[in-house]
Structures are given as structure tokens and as C-alpha cells.
Amino acid sequence: MKVDYLIVGQGLAGSLLAWHLLGRGQRVLVVDPEEEVTSSKVAAGLVTPLAGNRFNIPDGLGERLDYARSFYWSAEEATKRHFFHHKRIARLFRSEDERETWKSRIAEDPEAYEKFSGPLTLDDDKIAVPYGGFEMKGGGWMDLPEFLSATRYHLLERLGYAIGRIDPDEVAIEENFVKWKNIEADGIIFAQGWQGNQNRFFDWIPIKPTVGDILDLAIPEISDVSHILNSGGWLIPKGSGTFSAGSTYRHDLDDPYGYDGGRAEVIKKVTQLTRAPFEVSSQRTGIRPVIRRSQVFMGRHPSQSRVFFFNGLGSKGVLNGPWHASRLVDHILGGVSLPDCSDIRSNFL
Ligand SMILES: Cc1cc2nc3c(=O)[nH]c(=O)nc-3n(C[C@H](O)[C@H](O)[C@H](O)COP(=O)(O)OP(=O)(O)OC[C@H]3O[C@@H](n4cnc5c(N)ncnc54)[C@H](O)[C@@H]3O)c2cc1C
Structure with missing residues (x-):
């Protein structure tokens, strides 16, 4: 052949x-x-244009993001399947320091940040927003x-x-x-x-492979939340009160799938995002290819x-x-x- x-x-x-x-x-x-x-x-398949706690805009971000979105949409068209979920991301600040960093970034180059951010419109008292946040544009998640x-x-x-x-x-x-x-x-x-x-x-x-864990959860009390919540940890709404949550970063490959601390770490991140009670339905662990x-x-x-x-x-x-x-x-x-x-x-x- x-x-x-x-x-x-x-x-x-x-x-x-x-x-x-x-x-x-x-x-x-x-x-x-x-x-x-x-x-x-x-x-998790998250597309988070402004990742990290310094909110830097990486070189070429706009071009790469536009290219990715149009590529996935044309692959969806060709296969008649739906895998790229465009969603608003609520980026919630973890501290006053982080909020100040964000303010100074915006002040440095308002035009550059305008493409990727807007005011936060989250309205749910079960979501923890102690320091405020912003809405990230152009992101979502890919199945x-x-x-x-x-x-x-x-x-x-x-x-x-x-x-x-x-x-x-x-x-x-x-x-x-x-x-x-x-x-x-x-x-x-x-x-x-x-x-x-x-x-x-x-x-x-x-x-340098990096192990990561993700939990699937039911959080019925915040089933109306349509944003992806992101603040160190993240929660992706998957419909009917179900969510995916993550994630961890470990470098120890001795027993990547047997480590049970990953679950506790993700649970801690979830409790920092929402006060609502939740139930874990499953855990997934994988190894990221990182160079x-x-x-x-x-x-x-x-x-x-x-x-x-x-x-x-x-x-x-x-x-x-x-x-x-x-x-x-x-x-x-x-x-x-x-x-x-x-x-x-x-x-x-
Ligand atoms: C917990 C976790 C959360 C993540 N969250 C995100 C996220 O939110 N957003 C994001 O963008 N990325 C995320 N990632 C990373 C994402 O998974 C990777 O960037 C991407 O999927 C890597 O794809 P890959 O094809 O390089 O590797 P893989 O998915 O590992 O695929 C490699 C393939 O090669 C096959 N293979 C290996 N050796 C051979 C061989 N000799 N012959 C034939 N086939 C072979 C393997 O079986 C496998 O199917 C996450 C990863 C993890 C683990």
C-alpha cells in the first residue's frame, strides 16, 4: 500500500x-x-485565551485563536458533528494582587485586551466572587x-x-x-x-510529561450557570447541573493513575469556586505531553x-x-x- x-x-x-x-x-x-x-x-479541552495569573497576551494569540476556531468549525461542517463549544469564561480573581495586576495590564494596552475581555456579567450568589473578575472572550471548550x-x-x-x-x-x-x-x-x-x-x-x-486529574460532578444548585468558571481551578458546565472540574499538575510518573491526592486537590479548587454542595461521579487522569x-x-x-x-x-x-x-x-x-x-x-x- x-x-x-x-x-x-x-x-x-x-x-x-x-x-x-x-x-x-x-x-x-x-x-x-x-x-x-x-x-x-x-x-478538558479548554480554550482560555488569557491563561495564567500575569494575563500576558502571548505573541500571535489573536491569529492562533481565530485560526483554531475557524478550523474546528470547518471540521464540524465536514463531519456534521459538534465538538467545539464556544462559551463565555468568567475569570474570577484569586486575590487583590491579581485584580491589581489585571488593572495595570488593561491600562498599559486597553485596545489589545479589548479583543479578549469584557465586563463580568455573572449573576449567581452560589458562585464565589470575592475579588471580582472579567469575562474572557473567544474561548470555550472542545469535546x-x-x-x-x-x-x-x-x-x-x-x-x-x-x-x-x-x-x-x-x-x-x-x-x-x-x-x-x-x-x-x-x-x-x-x-x-x-x-x-x-x-x-x-x-x-x-x-516532561505532566499528570493531571479531572473530576465529573453534579452541582444541581448552580445548574443555571452557563459560564465556564476559571480561577486557578475551573468548572465547565456540561448541562443539567453536571460539570467537569480540574485540574492538577504532577511530574511524578511512578504511579500516575494510582495517586488519590488528585481528587482532593480538585475538590479543594471546586470549593473555592462555589459554595453549592456537589457530588463527584467520576475521576479521569491523563498525562500531558509537555516539552x-x-x-x-x-x-x-x-x-x-x-x-x-x-x-x-x-x-x-x-x-x-x-x-x-x-x-x-x-x-x-x-x-x-x-x-x-x-x-x-x-x-x-
Ligand atoms: C487532565 C488534563 C487536562 C487537560 N486540559 C486541557 C485543556 O483544558 N485544554 C487543552 O488545550 N489541553 C488540555 N490538556 C492537554 C491535551 O490533552 C493535549 O494538549 C493534547 O491532547 C495532546 O495531544 P497529543 O496528540 O499530542 O497526545 P495524545 O493525546 O497522548 O495522543 C498520542 C497518541 O499517540 C498514540 N501513540 C503513542 N505511541 C504510538 C505508537 N508507537 N504507534 C502508534 N500510536 C502511538 C497514543 O496511543 C495516543 O493515541 C489536558 C490534558 C490532561 C491530561
Whole structure:
């Protein structure tokens, strides 16, 4: 079998690459072992344009956000499925200091902040708003399992998906193609998530996996709340008084799924957001692929020109992933330079 590109992994990263390559008329085969728990299957999928407690506007935020939203909407159109939920985010200050930081940011550049923020319109006495807050514009959350499933069907209809695990040692690099089992491809792209450096081609890239926990809850007394609540922890309304809440950040990989402190940590964050009683229905734990904060890293292998890497989506993968996938595909197909800050060769060699 001959394809243009073989993609290793169908998490968010592999899915985004597949859409962008298909959009450029390429034939792809995405191979994934369908593990029950992956970062993409567990993630909250939040798109929070002004993340962090310094409220910085990262370079290129507006362009990346606009690109992500229009990409997800066109994927929804193509699959007739709904996975990107545009929602208002109530960003509640954690302290007076945080409120003052926000005020000085706005004063420095009111025009830049206007695109991403507005006055808070939250009206529910069960929500704790001791220091005030603002409304974040342009965000929401993505139902990642739904996006992965829609993508998988889209690929299956094009004979572009297979269940399996690609062992990098079984990938042969020939002069004019790469070969894995009976598949020949022009190139191979590794999008393996946190295991992305357990790979003979990319073992020089420092991945720092971060474990995270999320709880699913019922909070009937605030079932009318339609905003995502965000203040260190977050609550996403999922309808009929149910919510997802998170999250934790742990670096200890000894027993990522057996640690029970994660639940207590998330519960503490929920009690800081609402006074209403709640009941936990389930807990999910996953491992985020983090390289350097939530910066995406990608590019071509330094000596194997048919071998590529796409990873490091971290906790902002839903927002940053689509724009970076499009840049990597421009690079692979058209030789367009990668942004220096994301290129594996300028950062890790
Ligand atoms: C608790 C938690 C909360 C999060 N919240 C958010 C959030 O609110 N917003 C946000 O943007 N992001 C969030 N994230 C991060 C988000 O999950 C990641 O940015 C993104 O999903 C990573 O996608 P990925 O494809 O790189 O990795 P993964 O989802 O891990 O996918 C990698 C895939 O590759 C497969 N694979 C690995 N090795 C092989 C191989 N040899 N052969 C074939 N396939 C292979 C794996 O099975 C997997 O399916 C969260 C993550 C966690 C854990």
C-alpha cells in the first residue's frame, strides 16, 4: 500500500495533521493503538485565551485563536458533528494582587485586551466572587473524544486509519520513501504525545510529561450557570447541573493513575469556586505531553529528511495545535520555514 504520509498516533496532534494534509490533497494513513486512556481522551479541552495569573497576551494569540476556531468549525461542517463549544469564561480573581495586576495590564494596552475581555456579567450568589473578575472572550471548550471520533470516521471513509502501534525500530528509511510493514510513504510524522521521545529518531527531545486529574460532578444548585468558571481551578458546565472540574499538575510518573491526592486537590479548587454542595461521579487522569511550558515543537529530523515530529501541545493544545499543524504541513509540502520558537532543530540541537 502506498500513501503520501504515515502519521503515528491519533491524539489531537495526529488528528490535526491528518486534517491539514487531507486538505492539501494528500493521502494519509494514521495508525493508533486505541489505548483507553490518553491525554486527548482525558483532557478538558479548554480554550482560555488569557491563561495564567500575569494575563500576558502571548505573541500571535489573536491569529492562533481565530485560526483554531475557524478550523474546528470547518471540521464540524465536514463531519456534521459538534465538538467545539464556544462559551463565555468568567475569570474570577484569586486575590487583590491579581485584580491589581489585571488593572495595570488593561491600562498599559486597553485596545489589545479589548479583543479578549469584557465586563463580568455573572449573576449567581452560589458562585464565589470575592475579588471580582472579567469575562474572557473567544474561548470555550472542545469535546476532544468527539473530535477524535469524528476524525477517525472521516479517515476511515478515506481508508486513512488503522489500529496498531508503530515501533520506530521497524520503520525503514529508504532514499525515496519510508517503509513500515507493507506501507510505503513519502514521509512519516511522529505525533505520539508524552511517549514521543521513546523513539530512536527523537530521543534527544526533552519531554516532561505532566499528570493531571479531572473530576465529573453534579452541582444541581448552580445548574443555571452557563459560564465556564476559571480561577486557578475551573468548572465547565456540561448541562443539567453536571460539570467537569480540574485540574492538577504532577511530574511524578511512578504511579500516575494510582495517586488519590488528585481528587482532593480538585475538590479543594471546586470549593473555592462555589459554595453549592456537589457530588463527584467520576475521576479521569491523563498525562500531558509537555516539552517547554505549553509550547508546540515540531519539524524535520536533522539527518532523515522524511521523518517529522509534532508534539508538546501541553495544556493549550486545542488553541495552539491547529495553527502549528498548518505551519508544519506548509513546511513539509512547500518548504516554508518553521517559526524559530517551535522548530526542534533550532531549539534542541
Ligand atoms: C487532565 C488534563 C487536562 C487537560 N486540559 C486541557 C485543556 O483544558 N485544554 C487543552 O488545550 N489541553 C488540555 N490538556 C492537554 C491535551 O490533552 C493535549 O494538549 C493534547 O491532547 C495532546 O495531544 P497529543 O496528540 O499530542 O497526545 P495524545 O493525546 O497522548 O495522543 C498520542 C497518541 O499517540 C498514540 N501513540 C503513542 N505511541 C504510538 C505508537 N508507537 N504507534 C502508534 N500510536 C502511538 C497514543 O496511543 C495516543 O493515541 C489536558 C490534558 C490532561 C491530561
